[in-house]
Structures are given as C-alpha cells and as structure tokens.
Amino acid sequence: MNRIKFTAFSLVAFLVPAAFAQDVFIAVDQFGYRPDAKKVAVLRSPEVGYDASLSYTPGSVMEVVDSATAQVVFSGAPVAFQEGAIDTASGDKVWWFDFSQLNTPGTYFIRDKADNLKQSFYFRIRDDVYNDILKAAMRMMFYQRVGMAKEEKYAGKDWADDVNHAQDKAARLFTDSTNAATERDVSGGWFDAGDFNKYTIWNGNYIETLLRAYMDVPRAFTDDYNIPESGNGIPDVLDEVKWGMDHLLRMQNADGSVLSVVDEDHVSPPSAATGRSYYGAPNAMSAYSAAKAFALGSIVAGKRGNTEYAATLKDAAQRAYKWAEAHPDSMFYNNKAEYGTKDLAAGQQEIDTNYTTGARFAVKVTSDFAMYELTGDAKYLGRFEATPDSLPLMRQYGSWALDQYRVAHDLLYLQYLGYKDADAGVKGIVQERFVSIFGQSKYIAAGLGHDGYRSYIRDYNWGSNSHKASSGLLFDLMAGSDGATSAEAGAWHDAAEDYLHYLHGVNPFGMVYLSNMGGYGASKSVTKFYHGWFTGDNPAPGYVTGGANSRYAWAACCKQYDADNSAKGCGSAANNALCYAVSLPVGEPHAKMYANINEGWPIDSWELTEPSLGYQTAYIRLISRFVKQKGVDIGEKFGSDSTDDVKPVAAPVPNLNVALAGNSLEVVSSGDIREIRLFDVNNRETLRWSGNARRVSLDISTLKPGVYAVRAVSGAKTVTRLVLRR
Numbered sequence: 001m002n003r004i005k006f007t008a009f010s011l012v013a014f015l016v017p018a019a020f021a022q023d024v025f026i027a028v029d030q031f032g033y034r035p036d037a038k039k040v041a042v043l044r045s046p047e048v049g050y051d052a053s054l055s056y057t058p059g060s061v062m063e064v065v066d067s068a069t070a071q072v073v074f075s076g077a078p079v080a081f082q083e084g085a086i087d088t089a090s091g092d093k094v095w096w097f098d099f100s101q102l103n104t105p106g107t108y109f110i111r112d113k114a115d116n117l118k119q120s121f122y123f124r125i126r127d128d129v130y131n132d133i134l135k136a137a138m139r140m141m142f143y144q145r146v147g148m149a150k151e152e153k154y155a156g157k158d159w160a161d162d163v164n165h166a167q168d169k170a171a172r173l174f175t176d177s178t179n180a181a182t183e184r185d186v187s188g189g190w191f192d193a194g195d196f197n198k199y200t201i202w203n204g205n206y207i208e209t210l211l212r213a214y215m216d217v218p219r220a221f222t223d224d225y226n227i228p229e230s231g232n233g234i235p236d237v238l239d240e241v242k243w244g245m246d247h248l249l250r251m252q253n254a255d256g257s258v259l260s261v262v263d264e265d266h267v268s269p270p271s272a273a274t275g276r277s278y279y280g281a282p283n284a285m286s287a288y289s290a291a292k293a294f295a296l297g298s299i300v301a302g303k304r305g306n307t308e309y310a311a312t313l314k315d316a317a318q319r320a321y322k323w324a325e326a327h328p329d330s331m332f333y334n335n336k337a338e339y340g341t342k343d344l345a346a347g348q349q350e351i352d353t354n355y356t357t358g359a360r361f362a363v364k365v366t367s368d369f370a371m372y373e374l375t376g377d378a379k380y381l382g383r384f385e386a387t388p389d390s391l392p393l394m395r396q397y398g399s400w401a402l403d404q405y406r407v408a409h410d411l412l413y414l415q416y417l418g419y420k421d422a423d424a425g426v427k428g429i430v431q432e433r434f435v436s437i438f439g440q441s442k443y444i445a446a447g448l449g450h451d452g453y454r455s456y457i458r459d460y461n462w463g464s465n466s467h468k469a470s471s472g473l474l475f476d477l478m479a480g481s482d483g484a485t486s487a488e489a490g491a492w493h494d495a496a497e498d499y500l501h502y503l504h505g506v507n508p509f510g511m512v513y514l515s516n517m518g519g520y521g522a523s524k525s526v527t528k529f530y531h532g533w534f535t536g537d538n539p540a541p542g543y544v545t546g547g548a549n550s551r552y553a554w555a556a557c558c559k560q561y562d563a564d565n566s567a568k569g570c571g572s573a574a575n576n577a578l579c580y581a582v583s584l585p586v587g588e589p590h591a592k593m594y595a596n597i598n599e600g601w602p603i604d605s606w607e608l609t610e611p612s613l614g615y616q617t618a619y620i621r622l623i624s625r626f627v628k629q630k631g632v633d634i635g636e637k638f639g640s641d642s643t644d645d646v647k648p649v650a651a652p653v654p655n656l657n658v659a660l661a662g663n664s665l666e667v668v669s670s671g672d673i674r675e676i677r678l679f680d681v682n683n684r685e686t687l688r689w690s691g692n693a694r695r696v697s698l699d700i701s702t703l704k705p706g707v708y709a710v711r712a713v714s715g716a717k718t719v720t721r722l723v724l725r726r
Contacts (some may be wrong), residue, residue: 019502024510025056029501030522032124034181035103038494048091049087049592059114062097067107067688074102087452090508091589094452107688122688123524135225136542142227142539145191158388159540164270171277174344186262189247194531194610196264204289206613211296213621219629223638233638248290256319257282258290260332263345266532283332287324291317292370333485361390378421385423403458404467435483455502460590465547470619515543528596529609543611544619550590555602624675658721663701669714679709
C-alpha cells in the first residue's frame with residue numbers, strides 16, 4: 001500500500017473548507033435519528049436570498065441508501081410544502097420527505113433517484129445517536145469555566161490553556177476601585193458568553209436550567225464527559241453545576257444579599273489576562289435568582305445524600321430570599337455613565353420595571369416556586385396565586401398571549417399545575433386557559449404547519465437558536481401535561497424533536513448550529529463565532545451560537561459613510577472600510593440572516609454568532625430528553641448494577657491503524673471502533689460506517705482511483721489518514 005503523508009495543518013485545510021462551502025439541497029439531522037422517531041428530510045430550492053441563483057426540483061422518488069452496502073432500503077415521494085408556496089422565513093421552496101418507517105440502526109444518506117448527485121449528508125439511526133452530542137454541549141460549560149486550567153487531556157491540544165483570571169480572588173468594588181479594603185474572592189463560575197464577564201441574575205438561570213434538566217431526566221446524564229471531575233461517581237452535569245454554585249456562594253454577603261456582576265479582563269487566550277477584576281453592588285434580582293439556584297441545588301444535593309452541602313445551600317437560599325423580600329425594589333445598573341458604572345461589564349443585567357411586562361414579577365415567582373419545592377411551605381405560592389394575571393397569559397387571553405418570548409413564563413404555569421398545594425380555583429383557570437391557548441395560538445401549536453423547516457418561531461431575532469430550543473422544550477413538556485389529548489401529545493412530542501433537528505442541520509444552510517462538530521458526525525457545522533478566546537476558524541466543539549437575526553445590521557455609522565469625507569461615518573477611512581470587509585447577511589430572508597463571522601465593531605457579529613450559556617443550557621435541557629438513558633436515578637451511585645453500560649472515563653487511549661488492502665479498507669483498534677468516514681479530494685463524504693467493533697473491513701471496490709481521507713474514531717481517539725487508491 002502506498003501512503004501520502006501530509007502535515008496536520010494540511011489535513012485541517014483539506015477536510016474543512018470544502019465541506020462547509022458545499023450547497024445543501026437535502027437537509028437532514030446530520031447526527032441522525034432515534035429508531036422510533038418521526039424522520040422527515042427537507043428538500044429545498046432557494047428562491048429568495050443570497051443563494052437564489054441555485055435551484056432544485058426534486059424527482060418523484062427519493063431513496064434512502066445504506067452507506068455500508070450501497071443498497072436502497074427505503075423510497076418514497078416528496079410532498080410539496082403548502083402546495084408549492086415559498087416558505088416565508090427562508091425564501092425557499094420546500095418539500096418534505098418522510099422516511100419514518102425506516103428504523104433499522106445503521107448509517108444512511110438520502111438521494112434523488114432521478115439525480116444521484118443530489119444527496120444528503122450521511123446520518124445515523126440508533127437509539128443513542130444524541131448521547132455524544134449532549135456530552136459535547138455540556139463540555140462547552142467546561143471551556144467557559146473561569147479560574148481553571150484547561151489541561152490538554154481534557155480540553156484537547158488546540159484548546160488547552162493555563163489558569164485564567166486568578167485575579168478574581170482579589171476583585172474590587174468598581175465604584176470604589178482604589179480601595180484595597182473592598183477586595184474579595186469572586187472566583188469561579190463561567191464566562192457568560194463570548195465576553196468574559198459573569199452576571200449573577202443569568203448565572204442563577206443557567207444553574208436552574210441545568211438542575212431542572214437533571215431533575216426531569218436524571219438518567220440522561222452520565223459521569224464520563226472527560227472533565228476533571230469525571231469518574232468521581234457524580235453525574236458530570238452536577239459537577240458542572242457545583243462549579244457555578246460555588247461561585248454564587250462567594251458572591252453572597254453575610255446579610256444574604258448577592259453581588260450582581262463581575263467584570264473580567266478580556267485577552268486571548270484567557271490565561272493572558274492580567275487586568276484587575278471588578279464587581280458590582282447587590283440588587284434584588286440577583287438575590288432572587290441566586291436563591292432559586294441555591295434552593296434547587298439543596299434539593300438535589302439532599303436527594304443524593306450530600307447533607308452537608310444541602311444544608312449550606314438551604315441556608316444560602318433562605319438568606320438570599322429574605323434579603324430580596326426586604327429589598328424587592330433595589331436596583332443596580334452596570335455599564336451606565338449616569339450611575340458611575342460605565343464599562344463595568346457589557347450590556348445591562350438589571351431588569352428594569354419597564355423592560356418587559358412581568359419580568360421582575362416572573363423572577364420573584366421563579367424564586368418563590370424553588371423555595372416552595374425546597375421547604376414544602378405553601379406560603380411561597382401566595383404571590384402567584386394572588387396575582388396570576390401579572391403574567392401575560394392570564395391577562396391577555398388571546399391567540400398571541402403565548403409566543404417564543406414568554407416561554408420562561410409558560411414554564412411557571414406548568415410548574416404550578418404540578419404542585420400538590422396549588423389552589424384548586426387558580427389551578428383550574430390556568431389549566432383551562434394554558435392548554436387551550438397553547439393548542440390554538442398561531443404563534444405556537446397552530447404555527448407548526450406554517451414553517452418549511454418544521455420548527456416554527458414567531459420572529460428570527462437576536463438569539464433565535466435559543467428560541468428554537470426553548471420552544472422545543474415547551475412542546476415536549478406540554479406533550480406530557482395532563483391537558484393534552486393523546487393525539488396532541490404525539491404531535492407535540494414530534495414537534496419538540498423537529499426543533500432539535502433544526503439545530504442539527506434541518507435549516508436553510510443545511511448546517512449544524514453547534515461549532516466544530518465534524519468529530520461528532522456532522523459534515524457541515526459552525527466554523528467561527530464571536531468569542532474573546534476562539535478568534536480563528538477552529539473553535540472548541542459544542543458551542544450553540546445565536547442564530548439567524550432578522551434585525552441584524554452593522555453599526556449605524558456604516559450607513560453614514562461618505563467616500564469623500566473619511567472622517568464621517570465610523571470616524572476614519574480605515575474604520576469605514578471595515579463595514580464592507582466581509583460578506584454580511586443584510587437584507588436576507590429572516591432565517592438566512594446569519595454568517596460564520598467573528599468580527600467586532602462596526603460589524604457587530606455578536607448579534608449573530610455569539611454563544612451564550614442561556615442558549616447552551618436551553619439546548620442541553622431539550623436534547624437531554626431524547627438521549628438514551630445510560631445514567632443513574634437521582635439517589636443512586638455510579639458503579640451499581642444499574643450502570644453496567646457506563647464505561648469508565650479513565651479507559652486507556654486505544655491504538656488505531658488504518659490501511660488499504662486490495663479492494664478493502666481495513667481499520668483495526670485495540671478498543672471499540674465507533675465510526676469510520678471516508679472523504680474524496682473534493683471533501684465529499686463517500687462512505688460512512690458506525691457500530692462497535694475492534695476490526696472493520698469495508699468494501700471499496702466501487703471507489704474511483706485517487707487520494708482519500710479516512711477518519712476513524714475509537715474511544716476518545718480520532719485518527720485521520722490520507723490513503724491512495726490505485
């Protein structure tokens with residue numbers, strides 16, 4: 001056998017760009033589908049937007065092909081979406097191809113029988129198809145940790161970094177920055193998004209979402225995510241929660257109040273940051289948010305037998321809640337010149353009374369409910385029961401009272417309906433209105449049939465991917481509610497998974513909206529996003545980006561540019577030139593308002609691509625409902641008889657060899673081989689195999705002579721080899 005050797009850099013260049021540029025006419029979930037799930041590929045012909053010059057009219061028969069045998073295993077006719085109308089959000093004509101009858105595990109692709117060049121990316125069917133994807137999404141939280149070294153054995157060579165922001169242990173009050181007496185330890189926690197700051201209100205939300213994901217489906221989470229705590233007998237999601245929870249404990253004052261924000265120095269890599277860290281004063285919303293996190297953490301710690309930590313968190317919850325109740329209107333505005341806080345962190349963490357209807361009330365009720373769950377005292381339900389119409393649903397009884405902007409409020413209604421101490425009268429009214437409006441709302445259930453990509457949201461705005469994940473979660477929770485009929489439950493459960501498929505590639509770009517997921521089976525995923533650390537084209541895997549934003553536009557100064565006056569517009573000719581330095585999705589159909597960019601002002605790419613722990617945790621809670629449950633129940637320990645299928649995290653890295661032998665591709669490993677993929681010189685995937693075996697022999701007799709890239713995955717090791725077929 002002859003081999004051609006390339007450098008690692010050459011391999012990356014060979015394997016990434018061509019695949020990303022590939023036009024997608026048949027969009028599938030690139031990770032795959034569960035055997036019993038509804039499976040619908042979306043066929044697209046662009047009519048409006050940047051790709052309108054492309055066109056595709058499907059033939060009368062679509063085929064599903066087994067990638068290992070090249071045999072057609074299912075065929076059927078595509079059905080035109082809305083009788084051939086253009087999908088409003090995307091500007092595409094769309095057809096749906098339902099292949100739900102195929103439930104045999106394997107690796108497949110879809111092709112047009114009349115035009116075999118029109119093929120989908122490869123995908124798998126297996127019951128644990130999303131388990132590794134959940135791990136990748138959870139590992140994003142590890143990369144975002146503040147104050148911890150990202151050792152290569154956990155982070156990977158490309159994303160390893162030394163300890164960052166050790167100066168958090170001596171942060172100062174921003175409004176008294178020269179006073180050494182204000183120094184205190186605010187270390188730990190996570191970078192909030194693409195910026196390196198930490199916000200208490202939002203951190204409380206992230207911890208709540210992770211804990212509720214775990215409480216919903218504890219067996220979805222295992223102890224093998226390859227983070228420093230893996231293998232300690234505790235689900236890694238709880239190890240991650242503790243990292244954030246311990247930071248919140250450091251943010252709490254002796255009187256129960258909780259500091260609002262920490263401003264971090266921004267440098268890439270984060271370990272190079274040496275500037276002082278600053279914190280902001282307490283406010284009520286931070287205390288309420290921390291209280292709910294502490295309360296839920298105490299519940300879980302108690303159920304798992306960690307009584308000491310449970311007691312610590314219960315005390316912290318009670319003190320934070322008591323302080324918030326005594327100071328319900330206390331406010332702290334960061335990053336505002338009129339308050340002397342300009343440049344303290346980014347954005348605004350304070351929830352103003354005029355910010356959104358019911359926003360402050362909702363935070364208080366969320367905290368109330370967590371305290372009720374912790375103590376069992378029905379007095380904590382009183383605020384909601386006295387004024388349930390403080391949230392939009394009860395006050396605005398109509399088809400628009402539910403939409404993507406109110407999912408957090410909607411979840412409160414669902415929680416309330418599940419409480420044994422809920423007032424029967426209030427519960428009856430909420431149940432009747434909530435279920436009725438959900439089923440009727442043109443912005444929720446009734447909107448499903450009006451989206452070509454099967455994942456309706458009312459608006460594509462900043463953070464639309466979060467809206468997709470949250471809407472999917474709401475549908476799945478509603479599918480399990482008492483008010484849903486069996487038909488509604490089935491339809492809503494399928495809808496929930498369709499929102500997941502959108503994020504996995506069933507969208508107008510045919511792109512996985514998680515970063516750098518080639519090692520997890522994706523053929524086309526996000527290659528770049530706005531982040532203070534990952535500035536190039538090789539970000540860490542698993543980051544959920546913001547998504548299409550119909551309101552995106554580069555800075556207003558670009559529109560004022562006058563070529564004859566370089567000082568006008570953005571201040572200089574150089575700044576003005578930045579406005580047009582990259583191709584931007586301005587004026588596109590709403591679902592196409594996205595591009596893989598990491599550019600600062602005046603491009604403002606954070607409005608499109610910036611990740612956020614809010615998006616990430618919403619996605620984690622959704623996908624965790626569809627993984628194969630390999631973990632343990634909430635009170636059990638790993639290592640019991642119920643967890644025989646959970647592999648030890650410290651297993652040795654296997655030897656892995658790839659070779660050509662005549663018309664066979666031979667892959668041999670000392671561990672179980674999970675996946676083999678073969679790419680031609682145009683970076684088109686020509687073969688994919690998945691399973692569990694120590695030796696795999698694949699027939700390549702139909703392959704043309706040439707150079708191919710073979711990527712094989714065994715255990716935690718991925719090997720890429722270039723081979724020459726003569």
